[in-house]
Every structure is written in C-alpha cells, then in structure tokens.
Amino acid sequence: MGRYIVRRLLQMIPVFIGATLIIFLMVYALGDPVTALFGDRSPDPATARALRAEFNLDKPLWHQYLLYMGKIFTGDFGTAFNGQPVTDLMRHAFPISLRLAVVALVLEMLIGIALGVVTGLRRGRAVDTTVLVLTLVVIAIPTFVLGTTAQYFLGVKLGWIDPAVGPDAPFNQLLVPGLILCLVSLAYVTRLTRTSVVENARSDYIRTAVAKGLPRSRITVRHLLRNSLIPVVTYLGADIGTLMAGAIVTERIFNIQGVGYQLFQGILRQNSPTVVGFVVVLVLIFLIANLLVDLLYAVLDPRIRYA
Amino acid sequence: MLLDVRDLRVEFRTREGVVRAVNGVSYSVAEGETLAVLGESGSGKSVTAQAVMGILDSPPARVTGGRVLFQGTDLLRLGEEDRRRVRGERMAMIFQDALSSLNPVLPVGYQLGEMFRVHRRASRKEARERAVELMDRVRIPAAGARAGDYPHQFSGGMRQRIMIAMALALEPELIIADEPTTALDVTVQAQVMDLLKDLQREFGMGLILITHDLGVVADVADKIAVMYAGRIVENAPVADLYKRPAHPYTRGLLDSIPRLDRKGRELRAISGLPPNLLRIPPGCPFHPRCPQVRDVCRVDPPPPLYEVTYAGRDAEAVRAAELMPDDPSALGRASACHFWKETVGE
Numbered sequence: 001m002g003r004y005i006v007r008r009l010l011q012m013i014p015v016f017i018g019a020t021l022i023i024f025l026m027v028y029a030l031g032d033p034v035t036a037l038f039g040d041r042s043p044d045p046a047t048a049r050a051l052r053a054e055f056n057l058d059k060p061l062w063h064q065y066l067l068y069m070g071k072i073f074t075g076d077f078g079t080a081f082n083g084q085p086v087t088d089l090m091r092h093a094f095p096i097s098l099r100l101a102v103v104a105l106v107l108e109m110l111i112g113i114a115l116g117v118v119t120g121l122r123r124g125r126a127v128d129t130t131v132l133v134l135t136l137v138v139i140a141i142p143t144f145v146l147g148t149t150a151q152y153f154l155g156v157k158l159g160w161i162d163p164a165v166g167p168d169a170p171f172n173q174l175l176v177p178g179l180i181l182c183l184v185s186l187a188y189v190t191r192l193t194r195t196s197v198v199e200n201a202r203s204d205y206i207r208t209a210v211a212k213g214l215p216r217s218r219i220t221v222r223h224l225l226r227n228s229l230i231p232v233v234t235y236l237g238a239d240i241g242t243l244m245a246g247a248i249v250t251e252r253i254f255n256i257q258g259v260g261y262q263l264f265q266g267i268l269r270q271n272s273p274t275v276v277g278f279v280v281v282l283v284l285i286f287l288i289a290n291l292l293v294d295l296l297y298a299v300l301d302p303r304i305r306y307a
Numbered sequence: 308m309l310l311d312v313r314d315l316r317v318e319f320r321t322r323e324g325v326v327r328a329v330n331g332v333s334y335s336v337a338e339g340e341t342l343a344v345l346g347e348s349g350s351g352k353s354v355t356a357q358a359v360m361g362i363l364d365s366p367p368a369r370v371t372g373g374r375v376l377f378q379g380t381d382l383l384r385l386g387e388e389d390r391r392r393v394r395g396e397r398m399a400m401i402f403q404d405a406l407s408s409l410n411p412v413l414p415v416g417y418q419l420g421e422m423f424r425v426h427r428r429a430s431r432k433e434a435r436e437r438a439v440e441l442m443d444r445v446r447i448p449a450a451g452a453r454a455g456d457y458p459h460q461f462s463g464g465m466r467q468r469i470m471i472a473m474a475l476a477l478e479p480e481l482i483i484a485d486e487p488t489t490a491l492d493v494t495v496q497a498q499v500m501d502l503l504k505d506l507q508r509e510f511g512m513g514l515i516l517i518t519h520d521l522g523v524v525a526d527v528a529d530k531i532a533v534m535y536a537g538r539i540v541e542n543a544p545v546a547d548l549y550k551r552p553a554h555p556y557t558r559g560l561l562d563s564i565p566r567l568d569r570k571g572r573e574l575r576a577i578s579g580l581p582p583n584l585l586r587i588p589p590g591c592p593f594h595p596r597c598p599q600v601r602d603v604c605r606v607d608p609p610p611p612l613y614e615v616t617y618a619g620r621d622a623e624a625v626r627a628a629e630l631m632p633d634d635p636s637a638l639g640r641a642s643a644c645h646f647w648k649e650t651v652g653e
Contacts, residue, residue: 207364211400215391303411303412
C-alpha cells in the first residue's frame, strides 16, 4: 500500500507538468496580453516594454514557463496585471468555492443515492419512470437556464433566498446555488446508482442472501448497497474537482466571487498569471482527489489490492 | 415424508411470451435420503429447486400450480415472513459457482456468522466463533485465521466448502445442492462430494442433488429423477436406472458418457438441441430427438408417467420400495414414454 501511494505520487509529477504546460501554452496562444490590457488604444511602446520585462514576456516561451514553475514552488503565483498578487485572489476565491462544492457534493450524494436506490429497487414502476424522465430533463436543460430561473422565482419573486451570495455566505445561503451546481451530476449519480443496484440485485450473491433467509432490509443494506455504491463513490470523488472548477456558470449567476468567477474574469481579460495560477491549483486538487478515490476504492472493494 | 412436491408448475412471463419452465413436476425426499435430479440446462431442474426454496425471481417467474409440502405444510401457502424463516433454518441451498454466490466484499466469517446473527440472535463474538467452528467442520485448514479473509482469497474447492458450511450452519432438515461440483476441478469434485455425503450422513438430512453429470450421481444418490423440458421423464432407484434405463432420453444420456468397456468406439451424443421452452413440441417433448419415435409420440397429450415393472429387478431396489409404500414416486420406477417396455428391454 505504501509503495503504491509513493508510485501514484510520483506519477502525479508528469501529469502535473503536462497539464500546466498545456494551460500555459493555451493562455499565451490567445494573443499578446499586454496589447489586450490596453483594450482599443494602442499601448505606449515604453510602457509596453516595461510591462513585458516585468512579467518576463520578452523571454522565449520555454524560459517563461521555467521561470513561472520555479516561482510556483516558492508559493509565488505571480502578480495579476492589476498589481494584485494572484495568491490574494486565491485566498478569497477558494474558500467560498470549496464551501459551495461541499454543499453541492453533499446534496448530490444524499439525493442522488437515495433516488438511485429507490428507483433501482422499484424498477419499471411509476417512481422509476418519473425519476428517470426528470433526470433526463435536468441533463438536457442547460445550467444557466435552471440557475437563472431558480434565482428569479425563489430569489426575486418569492424572496426565499438571496439572489446574490456574499463571500462569507453561511451554508444555508449556498443551498440553492449548490443544488443548481450539482444538478447535472446528481442526475448522473441517480442513474449510476440505479443501474448498479439493478445489476447487483440480479447477482448470485443476492440470491444466496435470500436463500439464507435474511430479512429484506438486511439484504438491501448489508449486501446490495455495499456492493452497488462502489462505482458511485468513485464517481463522487472524481466529481469534487469538477464541482470546484466547473462552477463558472453557477458562480456568475449568483455573483459568487469564487474560483469559477475569477477564472472567467481572468480569461476575459487575458490575465494569464491568474488563469495559469488558478488552473495549477485546480490540477493539484484533481490529482489529489483522484488519488483519494483510488485509495477509497481499495477500502470498499477488497478484491482490489495495490502492490 | 420430508419434502413432497406435487404437480409443480412455474412460468416466466417474458416479452417473447410465456416460458413454461416447470410443467407438473412431482418428487419426494425422505429424511436422510438423497434424490438426484438430472437433466440438461433448461430442463427446469434448477427452477424447480428455486421454487421449493422460494427464491424465484418474481416477476418474471410465477408458480402457477402445485404444492410444495415440507413436513406436511404447503410452503406455497405461507406468507413471505414465514417462508423466510424456513429458508436457512430448515432448508438450505448450495449453489454452483461459489465465487459469484458469496458476497465479494464481506469476509467469509461474517457471511457464515450472519446465519447465527439473524436466525439465532447471536452476539457478534458468538457468531464469529460459530463461523470458525463451521469452517473447521468442512475441513478448511487454519479456520480461525481465515475467517477474516474474503471469498476471492480462497481456492475453488475451499469456497465451495464455505458454501456447504453456510448451508449446514443451522442444521437444516433439507439441503438442495444445485450443481455443487460443476465449477470445480475433477479431483476437487470428488473431495467436495465426499464431504457433502459425510455431512449428510452425520446430520441425517434429506439431500436434493441437482446435476447434469451422471458420474457424480452414481455413488451418492438413492434415487434419480430425470427431467426434460420441465417434466420428469423417468424416476428410478439409482442402480436400476444405470442398468436398465426406461426412457430413450435417459438411455441417450447414459450412452453419451465415456466408458472404459466401450473404449475405442464412438460416443453417441443425443442428436438435436433441447427444446425452446417458449414452444415445447406437442406430444412427448423429446420426440424430435428420439431415435424410437412413432406417430403417437407426436400428438398431445404428452405421455403420462407409466409405472415400470419387469422381472429381473434388483432385489435391493424392491426392498427400498417396500419401506415407503405411501409414496407414489418411491414405488420404484416410472417412465414418461409410451414405449417404455421396449426401452427397458422387456
């Protein structure tokens, strides 16, 4: 186990380098950030040169990448073009996004698994069909439609929730944004759980459990669920990263100044240090989440042993 | 009589139509007796057993008729909760593939102990001790140390021993073993069969052994029921059946076993395929494959079970029949062939 973790950590290095390099190249391929900074006006050549020198933009790309990566390891993510250190932006953006992601994940887990189990056990019945249609609807409707609709009716019309969420929002304020954020994943969790429950319900070991004379409830909880949730847990773990990074739309709608919001602003203004810096942290979160999922997988399924 | 199945009928409602898997099966097992149910896959032997256990997947399966008398009580009339209490406690089942039949994510000791936790309200500790005892009893080496292992950590033979231990846990009166050795190596097959036989003798349980392997049956069973297309086509004490089969299908099965005294000669397989249970042929269901087929075999109704009698019957078999005069299927022999006399050679 220990050796496996070490190997996985080592494997993260090339993934990390590759991912950051791609992001770095993509952001710079967008065009000259200094020109973009001046908008429609053409920049004063001296100022432009000074800016280029300050942000190392006058050096070759590979050199820029190395300089950037070197600084990251000292905790310096550079300065956004407006003079704010990127780490400052992060300090404000990540906590709120993290809380939003936690709310979304908990909702996704509780509601998604519950619906999946109910529909899986009652396959072909009215509940099953209704929920299946609903999940399709949710998957088909874009998040911004659902989000703005929810905001308008619940927030503006009915006044049940705050239409905008502040940076120190308590968890209850994040319920509706969290639900909107996780809705599509929730639909997938429901379907995944349902399929898994249906499949396992037909398995030989469930037949054995019935033949042993175990009560229905025990068969469902101890035997059926324990096995059915293995793929679901894997999906949920991998979803943590997606929920953190994929909140762009939701954060825009509810005016949450989180990671998605900052990334969006950064891309809009071609603010490369911001974009690259945020993405680097997100890549790290993805990698760690995936490692944790793989380790959790071994705990849940004894057949998987890492050597 | 321990178990008396009378005229049992089971259907599966599928999209393609109604699959008639069991069409009026009757058999019986006495205390300490072993009945072998023989047949190809799709003959309804497993479905019959599952109906007896009450573990049919319904829907799509449905018991449409008959009785399952277990020590005089018709199990088909019991409520689900009463039925559950019979399972595991008074009758237990051993399945073919122990790897898929054991829960992959729970230690075997837990799965064994569960029997005592649920049926006997044993404490965690007590259940574990009983589980280790059981593993010892089915001769699993170092049982105490292995109770915490998972099914995939055992060999095929050891896994099947665990299945047997699970079935024996509460010392039921009846055990149904559905192809218990099919998934095992030949050498291990013999060990597992011997173990099963020893334990049955020790506990005096009734045993229904479902198999398609005539070799397994010979030294274990007291009597045999041969099934085809959801019916019993021949009933016989074990020695009689091997010596003088009374149904062309049984004869076909016997001829298809490799035998030392027929070395060098070609094996005679039964031609054709088992019938599609959606469209069972009219008349005798075996007629499309039967070498002795005549016109009367092709028309309904299917042949009834004729009582088979002939002069040179084994003395021992006759004595066995005399012991159980109240049981029709124990009266010795029956064959669902209009021409059983020719087949048996009388």
